[in-house]
Amino acid sequence: MKHRAVFVVIAIAAIAAIVVAQRRKAQANVGPDAIVHFIADTEHELSRLPAQSTRMSDAEEIAIGDQIARDHLGELGDQGNTPMAEYVGHVGREVAARAHRKLPYTIHFVQDDTFVNAFALPGGHVFIGSGLVNLMDTEDELASVLGHEVEHIDHYHCAERYQLEARLRRIGIGDLAGIAELPLSIFRAGYSKDQELEADREGTRLAVMAGYSPLGAVRLFEAFERMERHRSAPPATPADEATRIALGTLSGYFQSHPYAAERKAQIERMIASEGWGAKLQEKPLEMGGVNASRPPGTAPMIGNR
Numbered sequence: 001m002k003h004r005a006v007f008v009v010i011a012i013a014a015i016a017a018i019v020v021a022q023r024r025k026a027q028a029n030v031g032p033d034a035i036v037h038f039i040a041d042t043e044h045e046l047s048r049l050p051a052q053s054t055r056m057s058d059a060e061e062i063a064i065g066d067q068i069a070r071d072h073l074g075e076l077g078d079q080g081n082t083p084m085a086e087y088v089g090h091v092g093r094e095v096a097a098r099a100h101r102k103l104p105y106t107i108h109f110v111q112d113d114t115f116v117n118a119f120a121l122p123g124g125h126v127f128i129g130s131g132l133v134n135l136m137d138t139e140d141e142l143a144s145v146l147g148h149e150v151e152h153i154d155h156y157h158c159a160e161r162y163q164l165e166a167r168l169r170r171i172g173i174g175d176l177a178g179i180a181e182l183p184l185s186i187f188r189a190g191y192s193k194d195q196e197l198e199a200d201r202e203g204t205r206l207a208v209m210a211g212y213s214p215l216g217a218v219r220l221f222e223a224f225e226r227m228e229r230h231r232s233a234p235p236a237t238p239a240d241e242a243t244r245i246a247l248g249t250l251s252g253y254f255q256s257h258p259y260a261a262e263r264k265a266q267i268e269r270m271i272a273s274e275g276w277g278a279k280l281q282e283k284p285l286e287m288g289g290v291n292a293s294r295p296p297g298t299a300p301m302i303g304n305r
């Protein structure tokens with residue numbers, strides 16, 4: 001009886017994964033990550049490394065992260081020396097300087113408006129796409145996203161994800177060919193709900209310690225809530241359609257679980273409990289995004305342009 005129930009659950013999960021994959025394919029041309037996202041969403045706690053596992057050393061983690069970054073830098077198109085990349089890197093370094101683990105944090109800005117995402121690798125590499133920066137009005141929002149990603153590294157979420165995958169794929173320490181086979185999607189797909197909320201809390205704490213407003217995180221979640229509402233409404237204008245397509249590419253930082261409202265509520269509770277009420281002043285984004293000059297609170301413009 002128990003086996004039968006397990007079979008039914010697996011069958012339903014498989015069918016749902018196919019439906020999700022098909023629907024995403026129909027909504028937007030966003031690549032093959034739908035199944036990975038579905039698995040990340042549904043097997044949250046199964047994706048954690050078993051507690052008895054030995055953690056790799058910082059030196060091992062840095063070497064592995066450097067190798068993964070080297071293997072994928074070409075396909076991601078990191079623009080290391082543009083003024084925008086410098087600016088994003090500066091904000092990231094300010095935030096990362098407050099992390100617990102003193103790792104060589106490196107911020108990579110990817111000039112690709114269809115890349116509405118940010119993600120981190122073990123050892124210190126953080127990637128952020130111009131598509132996500134385009135959603136922002138303030139430097140505080142940028143600091144909150146970069147803080148969130150740094151904390152996925154700082155709290156070993158990326159290292160655990162790597163160790164789990166390496167074990168499943170039988171990749172040993174120093175197995176460079178094995179590391180090169182790892183798809184980036186294992187780091188782009190997002191983490192468990194608990195880990196995402198932890199990265200929100202601790203990332204916002206880093207941003208506040210670096211002098212930024214915790215409202216940066218709150219306003220980003222509000223923008224995402226507005227986009228979630230767009231998702232259910234029929235597209236009335238080309239801009240709505242562009243929003244819908246961009247929504248299809250949101251993953252990683254803007255996972256559907258936990259919901260934006262829940263993430264926002266957590267930060268609002270922290271603003272009260274941590275006494276951050278006097279630190280709410282935000283600073284406009286200095287450059288970049290197509291939305292940099294739009295009035296705060298208006299709907300973000302996203303999509304290809």
Ligand SMILES: [Zn+2]
Nearest residue numbers: 196199252253
């Ligand atoms: Zn995250």
